[in-house]
Amino acid sequence: MSVGFRGAWRAVAGGALFLALAAAAQAASAPKKPNILFVILDDVGIDQLATFGNGGPTPPETPNIDLIAKKGVKFTNVWAMPECSPSRAAMFTGRYPIRTGVEAAIMENHLPQSYMSAFEATLPRVLEKAGYASALVGKYHLGNEKDPAGDCAPSTRGWRTFEGAMTAGLPSVDRTAGGQDPEGAQACGYFQTSAPGACYTMKQSGLACSEIASNDSSLRASPSRTCLQRGGIFSPNASCGDQKPTPADFDRLNGYYVWPKTTISRERNPLYVDSRHQCPAVVDRSYVTSVQRADGVSWWAEQSGPRMLTLSFNAMHTPFQKASTRVVRDPLDRASSCSNSQPPRPLLNNILEGADVEIGRALAGMGLGELDRDGRKLESLRLDDTVVVIIGDNGSQGPAVRLAAGFDPVRAKTTVYQTGVWVPLIIAGPVVEAPGRSVEALVNAVDLFQLFGDIAGIKVAEIVPPSRPLDSKPLMPYLASPSAPAIRETNFTQNGAATFTPEPEERSWPCRIGNLCNDTLFDSAEFCADNGGVWYGPGATTQASSCCAVQQQTGTLNIAPVRQKAVRNKVFKLVEAERFDCSTPISPESKRAVPWADFETRVEKEFYKIKPNEKNPNGLDLADLDLLKNCPEGQDPKSCLGDAAGRAYADLSDELSAIKDSATGQDECRKKGDGNLDMRIDKSDVRGWEAFNGKGPSVYDVNLDGATDGEDEAVIEVNLGVDCMGACARADLDRNGKVNARDLRLLEAQKGECKDAVLCGGDLNGDGRVGERDVQLMQSARQSCKS
Structure with a gap:
């Protein structure tokens, strides 16, 4: 009896072993799912990069980005949204802002209806179905200030791991240099002098100090800058013990060098409420671009299966500060204005070059390439099992725009014009056939959503419930075949006013950047200054309630639209903008565009031929090229544009109307109480x-009064x-x-x-x-x- 049992057991065990070995062999022979490294560059429009034929006469040196482009495919006709938050939400959901509600750069005075919802079918949730682990490292900016989850918000959107900065930009530059200059005259956040002095750092045991002479800086930078890069506070012409900073001085935030870092290591339910502040930010005193690279590499090394890392750099968003000399050499260490309104070109190059160096170091740290002896430039690149995607999140910020080839700083970031939405996109890795080429087909940032699903071997349209309509189109055919036909016939972008808190004191105020005034975005003087603007809100030398009032004071002024949309085909582009009509005060019965509106709005349309030609090599929509400007008022635009342009105008008008109408149902459903986006x-x-x-x-908060209560x-x-x-x-x-x-x-x-x-x-x-x-x-x- 026992012998028979043993024989039977051996037979079963042997069969099980055979099946296990067969399964292992099948798994080994199955194609491995590629890893994904998704790099987002902040405020880097297509005008910045020489590899896309731009950059001006003195472009930044980006050898690592250039090498990735050489090993992959450049997409030269890509639209993002005009601001950070709408673009990021579009990439992570595959949905236009008109669906997600994320129509503007998220600020502290916005309600959660303007955030990327915790109930969106985000990339980390979808890719988890294919066995992918996902992390977001770097800039978040998808909503946290008024979210029930607070700074834990990324964990309720599907990310198990988040490390980085939560908000629009890094802190303002500390012009007091850690409290050492009470006059606040240090424009770059450190003393731009070669004077020696005392460098104080905060250790667990307390305050530590070392003295740095003028000629012994190990980082080949001035003593003050060296100290900042070590995480310290510098007292020039002082010995240790003199002008000693207080512990509180080490909490003063300072641009790219002293910033609040949030760390999250688990996923949470969409209904999570952070009543105990479980995700507090801590002050990090290290150069942010390097920290983001290092955090990304560390997470990557901890994974054993397929993974997607989003490495979301803050560079090159304002405030503008030089990169660490550990990243970009600055042998002369020349003084800089660190101006946000008139940034010197070498400063802008320095910041973007720093991001390029850290991209190279990230790839090397992930085992995907080797650096040269200098440790800054990739000598080789191995992307056998990893897809690398690099994109700019929107067009360049106005003062940072490269003016060559007609790019327009007035029509830059925050606008739907070409300079504001035209971004670089590079894709490299094992999914690419015939690398080293360019694709001119129309592409939208939302298309990355389907691309990442295709890389993972899943059909996102079947995983995302139909209650969340998708706008994403395929990109994989362009990678697989150089002769792939165009998929998109049209492209779309938009920007708009957020859903504001009704509290009057939390409104936005006018901020004038150059000749452009915006009064629906800026909620603080600091944020206005960090974008190179002049503040007209509380505390300003001259205060004004609206950009219309600023215009009355200053004369001719461009006023940013409240809402703007654009749609294009290969040749023509239609722009629709809702602007304040400064000649028509708002009537009591009118619906206000924003809670504090003083004036009615009107809708204006512009129409451009954006096919490149000799006079307009980049096919830009410059102000004097509006084809509607000479159409008599009241005349049907189709009749005054000519046959080809008239037909295109009619088609694009229909397309724009269809996109707007497609969101009506969801908007009405949310007003009835559909908070979880399931359309019931x-x-x-x-x-x-x-x-x-x-x-x-x-x-x-269905009635948008800033409270979730019985009325809702x-x-x-x-x-x-x-x-x-x-x-x-x-x-x-x-x-x-x-x-x-x-x-x-x-x-x-x-x-x-x-x-x-x-x-x-x-x-x-x-x-x-x-x-x-x-x-x-x-x-x-x-x-x-x-x-």
């Missing part, structure tokens, strides 16, 4: 309201049971316009409790699980829904 009002919305009730603003619950209760998209659209899980057997198979694959409610598209009845009732609803839809 049900018990899950009641649970969402309960989680945030009394916790301040949230996506369940009343709206939800009245609308319980409303389905804003209908059974047919909800059941079309593969988004092909039909409800068929394929949709049923996708639903059955999700059977059971919804572990991730955001991606649980098969839950047709909204009860938190996919079960037989959902199968019945799908079967009913198959019979009743027509394609």
Whole structure:
């Protein structure tokens, strides 16, 4: 009996071993999913880079970016959104701002309706379905100040790991240099002098000090700059013990060198409320671009399976400060103005060159290449199992624009003109055939969403529930074949006013940058100054309530639109801008564009031919090239533009209207209480309201009064049971316009409790699980829904 048992056991064990070995062999032979390194450069438009034929007469040296471009594909006709937050939300969701609600750079006076929602089907959530670990290192800027999750917000959007800075830009430069100059005259945050002095650093044991002579700086920089790069505070012409800084001085923030760093190491539920401040920022006294590279490399090394790292550099966003000499050599260490309004070209080059060096070091640290002996430039690159994607998040900031070839600093970042939205995109790695080429086809930043899904081997359109319409188009065909036909016939971009808190004291104020005035973005004098602007808000020498009032004081002035959209084809571009009409005070019954509006708005349209030619080699939409400027008022633009331009105008107008109309349903549904973006009002919305009730603003602050309270619950209760998209659209899980057997198979694959409610598209009845009732609803839809 026992012998037979042993024999049977051996037979089973042997069979199991054979199956295990076979499975291992099959796994070994299966293609490995590529890793993904996604690099975002802040405020780097296409005008900055020589590898895209720009950069002006003295472009920055970017040998590492250039090498990646040589090993990959450059996309030369890419649109992002005009500001940081809308572009980032578009990349991480595959959705235009008109759908996400992230229409403007997020500031402290915005409500969570302007943030990237915790209920979006973000890249880290989607890629997790393919076994990918995801981390976001660097700049976040997708909403935290008034979010229930606070600084833990990235962890409620799908990222298990986040390390970096949360807000729009790094802190203002500390002109007191750590409190050592009470007059505040140190424009770059350190004493620009060769004088020796005492360098104080804060250790766990307390204050430490070392003296630096004029000629013994180990970093080949002035003693003061050397001290800053060591994380210290410098007292010029002093010995240790003189002018000793206080511990509080070490908490003074200082641009790229002393900044608040948030660290997150686990994912949280979308309904999480950070009542105990679980994700506090700590002051980091190291050069931010280097820290971001090092943090990214460390996370990468800890992973064993497929991974996606988003390395989101703050460079080259304001405030402008020189890079560390550990990164970019500065042998003469010349003084700089560190001006945000008139930044010297060498300073701008220095910042971008610093990002290029750290990109090279990141790739080397990840085992993807080797650096030269200098440790700054890649000598080789191995991308056999890793896809590298580099993009700018929007056009260059006005004063930083390269003026060569017509790029316009007035029509730069924050505008939908070419200088504001035209960005570089480079993709390299094993998915690229015939590297070293350029693709001129129209591409949008949202298209990266589908690209990353395709790299991971998943169909994002089938994973993201139909309640979240996607705008992303394929990019992989361009990488796989040099002869791939164009996929996009048109492109779209937009910028708009955020959803503001109704508190009057939290409004935005006029900030004039050059000849452009904006009064819907800037909420503080510091943020205005960091963008090179003149402040007209509280505390200003001259205060004004609006840009219209500034215009009355200063004369001719360009006023930034409240909302702006643009759509283009290969040849023509239509711009639609809603602007304040400074000649028409607002009437009591009018809907205000922003809570503090004094004037009505009017809609203006411009139309450009942006196909490059000899006089306009970059095909820019310059002010004097507007084809509508000579059309008589009241005349149909199509009739005065000529045949080809008139047809294009009509087509683009229809396209723009269709895009705007496509968001109407979701907007109405949110007004009824759909806080979790599933296009219905049900018990899950009641649970969402309960989680945030009394916790301040949230996506369940339905009436937008800055509080989640009983008034919002009343709206939800009245609308319980409303389905804003209908059974047919909800059941079309593969988004092909039909409800068929394929949709049923996708639903059955999700059977059971919804572990991730955001991606649980098969839950047709909204009860938190996919079960037989959902199968019945799908079967009913198959019979009743027509394609």
